[in-house]
Amino acid sequence: MKKHLAPDLSALISTAAAAQLLMVTPTWLRRLERDGWFAKAERGQYRLTDLVQGFIRYLRDEDRRATKTASFAKVQDSRAEEIQLRIDERRKVQIAAGQAAAVQVIDEFFGILKADLLAIPARVTLDVALRRKIEDEMGAAFGAAAKRACAAADCVENAGATINHAVHGAPRRKGHR
Incomplete structure (x- = not known):
């Protein structure tokens, strides 16, 4: 044995x-x-x-394991926050691009409409004084509409600058003034 x-x-x-x-x-x-x-x-x-x-x-040792777990959770939270920030940034870019495209469509449509409307006084009357008065009133109406558009755009993030540029930027067509 x-x-x-x-x-x-x-x-x-x-x-x-x-x-x-x-x-x-x-x-x-x-x-x-x-x-x-x-x-x-x-x-x-x-x-x-x-x-x-x-x-x-x-x-x-519980303290060591708890510290390790807490550190791991902190890292995971930081990574999740960073990922969320990247997603939010991409969304902002996509929203800004969508807003810019929408403003461009609106600008194209209303720019042509404005030019057509401003041509009406010349087609309707030969009286220069009456034509200037109608053009001035139409200009005032367009100015008020532009202010309302800018005020509404200020409520939407990113759209304000785009609309302000469209409204106050260089005109696409030059009028007779």
Whole structure:
């Protein structure tokens, strides 16, 4: 019958053997020792009992695991926030492009309509004074409409600058004034 020998728990083992036993690198082992999980018995030597018990305490340590979990959650939250910011930025660009396209369509339509309407006084009457009066009233009506459009555009983000440029920008067609 084979006799089992009890291991010598006070035995000293080298850094390399301790690292191999715990399945960590010697550098990681020295970090655990520096952090106080176990102490060296002698230079480059660890007491087997202290080493194993210290490593078990390290693995069971709730504070370390909670900190690691909290750090991981913080990183995840930061990544999610960054992704959301990128999505919001893309949406802003898409909305601005859509608004600019809509304003361009409106500008094309109303620009031609305005030119057609301003041509009516010349077609209707030869009386220059009456024609100027009608043109002035139409100009005032167009000016009031432009102010209302700008006021309405101020309520919509990004549209204000586009409409202001369309209303107050360089005219596409020059009138007779």
